[in-house]
Amino acid sequence: MCGIFCLLSLSPAQFESDKTVYEHLKRRGPNSSKDFTVTVTGTNLSCRCLLSAHVLHMRGLLTPQPVQDGSGNVLAWNGEVFGGLPLMPEENDTTVVSERLSSCNSPSEILSVLSALRGPWGFIYYQKDGDYLWFGRDYFGRRSLLWKYDEEALTLTSVAAHTSGSVTSAWQEVPAVGVFRIDLKAVTEAGSVTFEVYPWAHAGEDLPSNCSETISVPSGCTAVMNQSGLVLTSPVCRLNTSIPESLDKTEMYSNSHLSVKDLEQLLASKEKDYEVNDLIDVLSEAVRRRVQSLPFRAQNDSPPANDQATVAILFSGGIDSMILAALADRHIPAHQPIDLLNVAFKLQEPKAQKESTKKPKKHKNKPLDSQTDRADSQTFRPFDVPDRISGKAGLKELQDLNPDRRWNFVEVNVTHEELQKMRRERVCHLVHPLDTVLDDSIGCSVWFAARGTGFITEDNDQKIFTSTAKVILTGIGADEQLAGYSRHRVRFKTSGHEGLIQELAMELGRISSRNMGRDDRVIGDHGKEARFPYLDEDVVSYLNSLPVWEKADLSLPRGVGEKLLLRLAAKQLGLGPSAVLPKRAMQFGSRIAKMEDGHEKASDKCTRLLTG
Numbered sequence: 001m002c003g004i005f006c007l008l009s010l011s012p013a014q015f016e017s018d019k020t021v022y023e024h025l026k027r028r029g030p031n032s033s034k035d036f037t038v039t040v041t042g043t044n045l046s047c048r049c050l051l052s053a054h055v056l057h058m059r060g061l062l063t064p065q066p067v068q069d070g071s072g073n074v075l076a077w078n079g080e081v082f083g084g085l086p087l088m089p090e091e092n093d094t095t096v097v098s099e100r101l102s103s104c105n106s107p108s109e110i111l112s113v114l115s116a117l118r119g120p121w122g123f124i125y126y127q128k129d130g131d132y133l134w135f136g137r138d139y140f141g142r143r144s145l146l147w148k149y150d151e152e153a154l155t156l157t158s159v160a161a162h163t164s165g166s167v168t169s170a171w172q173e174v175p176a177v178g179v180f181r182i183d184l185k186a187v188t189e190a191g192s193v194t195f196e197v198y199p200w201a202h203a204g205e206d207l208p209s210n211c212s213e214t215i216s217v218p219s220g221c222t223a224v225m226n227q228s229g230l231v232l233t234s235p236v237c238r239l240n241t242s243i244p245e246s247l248d249k250t251e252m253y254s255n256s257h258l259s260v261k262d263l264e265q266l267l268a269s270k271e272k273d274y275e276v277n278d279l280i281d282v283l284s285e286a287v288r289r290r291v292q293s294l295p296f297r298a299q300n301d302s303p304p305a306n307d308q309a310t311v312a313i314l315f316s317g318g319i320d321s322m323i324l325a326a327l328a329d330r331h332i333p334a335h336q337p338i339d340l341l342n343v344a345f346k347l348q349e350p351k352a353q354k355e356s357t358k359k360p361k362k363h364k365n366k367p368l369d370s371q372t373d374r375a376d377s378q379t380f381r382p383f384d385v386p387d388r389i390s391g392k393a394g395l396k397e398l399q400d401l402n403p404d405r406r407w408n409f410v411e412v413n414v415t416h417e418e419l420q421k422m423r424r425e426r427v428c429h430l431v432h433p434l435d436t437v438l439d440d441s442i443g444c445s446v447w448f449a450a451r452g453t454g455f456i457t458e459d460n461d462q463k464i465f466t467s468t469a470k471v472i473l474t475g476i477g478a479d480e481q482l483a484g485y486s487r488h489r490v491r492f493k494t495s496g497h498e499g500l501i502q503e504l505a506m507e508l509g510r511i512s513s514r515n516m517g518r519d520d521r522v523i524g525d526h527g528k529e530a531r532f533p534y535l536d537e538d539v540v541s542y543l544n545s546l547p548v549w550e551k552a553d554l555s556l557p558r559g560v561g562e563k564l565l566l567r568l569a570a571k572q573l574g575l576g577p578s579a580v581l582p583k584r585a586m587q588f589g590s591r592i593a594k595m596e597d598g599h600e601k602a603s604d605k606c607t608r609l610l611t612g
């Protein structure tokens with residue numbers, strides 16, 4: 001993974017990068033930093049292009065970037081190749097991608113290389129022949145790339161900087177709609193920037209004539225569809241939109257909460273064995289690629305310490321993270337620990353209340369999560385938030401599954417004072433240019449969790465601990481594909497399967513702009529790399545191929561109907577109560593939402609991010 005940067009300047013006076021942005025980029029790539037400058041001269045003026053890259057060594061041998069080939073092409077690459085191009089363990093994917101691009105003699109050949117890639121990527125590529133600048137993000141936008149244009153300068157960067165007190169920002173996320181190309185010679189002639197768009201498309205799909213008009217570009221720039229009508233081939237198959245003619249309802253479960261035993265009976269009655277096994281196979285392979293693609297170690301190098309993990313998991317004890325942990329256990333050497341990163345925000349101690357004979361009220365939409373939710377709890381534990389309770393229960397399940405594995409359950413405890421401090425110093429810059437209450441809550445939660453600093457318990461003693469893992473697995477993508485959110489249940493109730501399918505298509509279509517860039521920036525700030533097994537192209541294609549009723553049955557109660565196929569897979573893997581845990585959003589499970597204004601809506605602009 002890398003922090004990549006490009007400053008395209010039409011004016012020599014503007015040819016200077018932001019020092020704050022430079023420091024943010026170095027945090028993403030602590031192992032190597034390098035700059036490279038290109039000058040293109042035209043009839044009227046010349047433009048200069050500064051490319052910069054900061055490398056986090058993750059694959060093969062350490063390869064400083066930007067990489068220049070023998071023909072003068074220059075590549076800044078922020079990605080991981082998990083398939084599509086042959087790659088030996090000792091090879092670095094930056095080198096392999098650079099060599100492939102160097103052999104291309106036409107735009108269609110460049111698009112063919114990019115279309116073949118499997119894995120997350122963002123890139124900036126100067127093509128010497130013709131003086132073109134290419135850039136873009138993968139189909140799901142799993143790597144961040146931002147842009148802005150001001151004062152005759154276009155800036156591209158993995159991460160930006162927030163100006164304290166500023167309400168508006170020139171920064172935008174580069175939309176993951178395809179890749180873009182700038183003709184640098186045309187820039188020198190016109191004195192303005194035009195982006196040629198090469199969009200993603202399924203094979204045989206007709207592109208809308210106004211494709212480029214729907215893309216939001218920086219003020220002062222223009223986007224046009226490439227004149228040849230070339231496209232990138234989508235790495236995943238189309239979503240199955242078939243509607244069942246009739247679907248049997250499971251009446252015996254319609255009004256009751258299912259137990260683990262009930263789920264076992266459902267597994268037998270649903271006759272989904274082959275779908276469950278196929279999902280486990282494809283998801284297991286996705287996890288394997290992500291936990292075994294690590295820096296190459298030569299034979300004479302000393303082996304890594306046995307007590308240090310190379311892989312960590314953002315871990316709530318919910319079904320998504322539990323399955324990732326169970327599958328990672330298959331593919332990580334038995335002597336290596338796995339770090340389970342569990343974040344909790346400090347609860348305020350409830351005021352003493354007079355004893356009452358009245359029964360405690362129960363929220364009409366959710367069951368009691370834990371002892372901390374009960375009015376009669378005897379001992380107040382300020383970090384016993386719902387995700388901490390379910391995380392510890394999940395740890396017990398994993399220990400039962402493999403008692404020989406060392407599972408480091410890292411309790412990341414965050415006070416209000418530290419939250420305010422690190423939001424001001426770090427998170428407000430990383431979330432930017434996103435700015436909602438939801439972005440703040442998730443951004444802060446993920447930042448603290450990914451830092452991996454907290455406590456582990458050994459022999460009933462708490463020990464200060466910091467995770468050494470540079471790879472962090474996250475469960476994002478499961479809810480979006482398997483109807484895990486409450487809004488999916490609402491849509492199904494009002495519009496049936498047709499409405500649910502539309503909702504799922506929208507979820508996957510907008511995941512790049514809602515989640516991926518932000519999470520990549522937040523996790524990358526620690527010099528660690530986010531990896532997303534549920535968004536592996538083969539996993540998404542498999543789930544897209546199934547009819548919606550095979551993936552979820554929202555006629556069943558919460559904790560079972562949503563993500564049904566994944567719950568059945570959990571049982572097949574030997575997991576227990578975690579298989580029937582209802583979905584709990586991170587901001588509520590970690591209780592960060594309790595620290596702030598309870599009257600805010602998730603979509604409101606977050607003033608805490610604006611003030612730092």
